Amino acid sequence: MDHDVRRQELAAAVGRVIARDGVAEVSIRSVAAESGWSSGALRHYFGTRGELLAFACEQVIDQVTERITAMPVPDGVREGVKAVLLETMPVDERRHAEATIAFSFLALGLGDPALARVHRLQFTKMYELCRQLAAHLTVGDDVETTARRLHALVDGLSVHVLAGHLTSGEMVRQLDDYLGELTA
Amino acid sequence: MDHDVRRQELAAAVGRVIARDGVAEVSIRSVAAESGWSSGALRHYFGTRGELLAFACEQVIDQVTERITAMPVPDGVREGVKAVLLETMPVDERRHAEATIAFSFLALGLGDPALARVHRLQFTKMYELCRQLAAHLTVGDDVETTARRLHALVDGLSVHVLAGHLTSGEMVRQLDDYLGELTA
DNA sequence: ACCTTTGTAACACAGTCGTGCGATAATGAG
């Protein structure tokens, strides 16, 4: 069997546990049960729990990142940018689950340097994307400032939806409003 | 002995464990060791682990909230608003720790309805504050949109600092820039 | 002096954790 495929499969099981029961419920055994394999089998693919977590974190993040970078470059500027950014935000059930997972790993990373490293890579990638988008949107303004602000706004809105403080509809409207002011 | 004072003291110990070792290290025993009491003593003040966590979450949040509402109402509009908002953001070691704790509880709340309830209260309070500040800042614009955007920006920037993606200096500059554009 | 209440500690218990180890198939090279 292909080692890497199985590792991805197990990482996906980690994600499902987090999305369903919360990050506090992640353990070797719960992941084994979720994936349908035995805990002993898990140890063949990941030496330790930390290794499993780090891989799962990287995996979920890469999945979103690759989906975004594979998207058509925004041509209809306003709507294109909106679509790209929404790809990382909790707009439907699937992306809500993904955002929940990423967010949970982020909190875990506050006390685990290995996870923190994975996340910083993701943040810089995401910032680069925002920078690229900002260059398309604004003409004379400071691109860096616009990019950082857009990046923070996207993540802030996402967190507010995950926390149940905003509905995803309000979130989309907020993003839309901001992009509208930016292109005006 | 005063029951409530001791409960606050134990809640503070929970916060210290989270800030130092991460949220994954919180247990009855680790909190007991941090506070200097025995685990049996903990059970006199909190029946269960969940009760302790919920109280600690509420406690840390209330501490910040009360500090803010006790601040002088912003008179010098621009700088006053900035000072109030920075009170919730990781600008120094103390507030970095507070933000770390709040953020960790937020992630925990994604899988624990009791903690989620505490947090939603905090979010609506914070939004009300942003709404009040937004009313001072803008003249004709939609106050609600401005408030929600400011709220999301503040939390987004905070998360980026906690994740090590932004320095607190860059965060402050970003907030300053945005408030500048808002008052212009 | 006695007894009740209260704060604190220590321990027992069942459960779960991460991890290591041995057993059992399956697979494929020689």
Added chain:
DNA sequence: CTCATTATCGCACGACTGTGTTACAAAGGT
């Protein structure tokens, strides 16, 4: 066929978890 390699599993171990119970010390009213 043989045998080494690999995949998978189940289990055992020690450590740690949350929780309940019991024991003990201090205090205060009667």
